[in-house]
Amino acid sequence: MKKLAISLYAAFTVYLLIRGFHQAIFVAPDESTMHEIQRIFYYHVPSAMSAFLFFAISLVGSIGFLASRRNQPEFAQRFDALALAGAEVGVVFCSVVLVTGPIWGRRAWGIWWTWDARLTTTLILWLIYVSYLLLRRFAAGPQVQTLAAVLGIFGAIDVPIVYMANRWWRTQHPSPVFFGGADSGISPKMLAAFLWNIAAWIAWGVLILGFRYYVERQSQKALAHEAQQALDHV
Amino acid sequence: MTGILWVHLVKDLRIEWRSREAVNSMLFFALLVVVLFSLSFDPQGAFSRDIAGGVLCVATMFASVSALNQAWAREIRHQVLDAQRMAPTPGADMFLAKVLANFLFVTVVQVVLAPVFVVMYNLRILGDAWKLALVLPLGTWALVANGTFFAALSIRSRNRELLLPLILFPIFMPALLAMVLATGSILTGDSDPTLWIKLLLGYDIIFTTVSLLLFEIVLHAE
Numbered sequence: 001m002k003k004l005a006i007s008l009y010a011a012f013t014v015y016l017l018i019r020g021f022h023q024a025i026f027v028a029p030d031e032s033t034m035h036e037i038q039r040i041f042y043y044h045v046p047s048a049m050s051a052f053l054f055f056a057i058s059l060v061g062s063i064g065f066l067a068s069r070r071n072q073p074e075f076a077q078r079f080d081a082l083a084l085a086g087a088e089v090g091v092v093f094c095s096v097v098l099v100t101g102p103i104w105g106r107r108a109w110g111i112w113w114t115w116d117a118r119l120t121t122t123l124i125l126w127l128i129y130v131s132y133l134l135l136r137r138f139a140a141g142p143q144v145q146t147l148a149a150v151l152g153i154f155g156a157i158d159v160p161i162v163y164m165a166n167r168w169w170r171t172q173h174p175s176p177v178f179f180g181g182a183d184s185g186i187s188p189k190m191l192a193a194f195l196w197n198i199a200a201w202i203a204w205g206v207l208i209l210g211f212r213y214y215v216e217r218q219s220q221k222a223l224a225h226e227a228q229q230a231l232d233h234v
Numbered sequence: 235m236t237g238i239l240w241v242h243l244v245k246d247l248r249i250e251w252r253s254r255e256a257v258n259s260m261l262f263f264a265l266l267v268v269v270l271f272s273l274s275f276d277p278q279g280a281f282s283r284d285i286a287g288g289v290l291c292v293a294t295m296f297a298s299v300s301a302l303n304q305a306w307a308r309e310i311r312h313q314v315l316d317a318q319r320m321a322p323t324p325g326a327d328m329f330l331a332k333v334l335a336n337f338l339f340v341t342v343v344q345v346v347l348a349p350v351f352v353v354m355y356n357l358r359i360l361g362d363a364w365k366l367a368l369v370l371p372l373g374t375w376a377l378v379a380n381g382t383f384f385a386a387l388s389i390r391s392r393n394r395e396l397l398l399p400l401i402l403f404p405i406f407m408p409a410l411l412a413m414v415l416a417t418g419s420i421l422t423g424d425s426d427p428t429l430w431i432k433l434l435l436g437y438d439i440i441f442t443t444v445s446l447l448l449f450e451i452v453l454h455a456e
Contacts, residue, residue, distance in 0.1 A: 066451060127404040134400055139391035146455035147387050150448050151401060157444060158405050165408040165433055169415065 016200035025191035051093035062152035085212035123140030240330030241372035289416030360423030
């Protein structure tokens with residue numbers, strides 16, 4: 001039953017991805033100034049939104065782990081797996097943003113990269129979470145979960161500061177397309193393609209998050225089992 | 235509470251006074267970075283003023299990593315850290331004492347380095363020089379407070395010397411940006427550094443508070 005549900009969800013995700021691709025490449029109208037290259041928008045922006053969503057999930061996992069590690073160790077392990085899975089999926093999305101951004105920028109601005117507020121913030125965000133994953137790789141033993149959770153919280157606090165610092169420094173990236181003021185907003189057909197892609201990529205991210213969470217839980221259980229066996233032999 | 239902090243601080247300062255490991259290694263390292271940068275960029279005139287702030291801050295940052303690693307490595311020997319963990323005193327005192335001690339060391343390095351720097355880069359400060367006395371301590375505090383915290387965090391991992399810069403530098407980046415831009419604008423006199431000083435102050439307050447709150451968790455992580 002559980003397997004059937006997962007298969008159905010995976011099939012649904014694939015459907016969303018195909019639908020999103022079709023909408024973005026064939027249905028959405030041509031943009032008046034940037035033309036075809038603007039279609040990368042349907043991948044770039046949903047990836048950025050997903051990255052923030054999964055980093056937020058990772059933060060929830062980190063806080064949950066620290067809050068419950070003394071009283072409910074079982075819950076804490078779940079939170080820890082969630083924090084790790086969220087960070088990994090977030091880094092993947094953030095990498096997609098950092099790859100698609102320069103490709104778009106090269107055509108739209110004529111340059112690959114600029115040290116603008118949002119670009120720099122995204123890059124530093126990526127660096128922070130890669131360092132989080134490095135810590136998890138380098139630090140051995142049971143304390144790594146606690147240390148990683150602390151670093152996760154530090155990283156999350158740093159993000160708004162990085163953003164404000166860079167914003168005061170310089171800004172070249174276009175202002176927000178949505179809720180950004182009088183001139184913001186896009187045509188309905190573009191919006192439809194955009195929403196399909198958001199749904200598709202978040203669904204895909206949740207699927208991968210679920211798999212990664214499951215793998216991490218299995219490895220936690222295997223470790224606990226080994227420790228228990230070692231105890232029994234003594 | 236302040237009594238315990240004082241005991242920790244005096245102990246750290248005394249160890250440093252007898253060995254002078256941290257200050258000497260930092261000083262030489264920072265000097266090397268300054269020389270290397272001047273060799274590779276050949277700074278002259280207005281260009282030297284443009285990059286000098288950045289070079290000074292980056293040199294301090296690289297140099298401090300060696301001292302920060304030393305700070306906790308001393309406690310690991312003879313299981314001192316385990317004894318500290320069992321002691322019925324707040325860990326925040328020990329943390330704050332270490333931050334203060336390292337802050338003093340890095341400041342000493344900066345004070346010694348500054349004249350060398352002015353000579354090698356042919357600097358003439360065009361802005362308000364006294365503001366440097368605000369920017370450098372604030373930036374150093376940001377570096378040292380976070381650095382001491384992350385050094386404690388990475389102390390019990392494999393290859394900890396490698397890990398500290400990897401996790402410290404990304405978090406430190408906004409403070410580095412503010413420090414570099416503030417020093418730069420003071421040296422060139424082109425713009426007003428007030429905004430960056432405020433950002434540094436905010437960064438210091440936020441991260442020192444968070445470090446103090448989370449230090450117990452890191453100290454007792456098992």
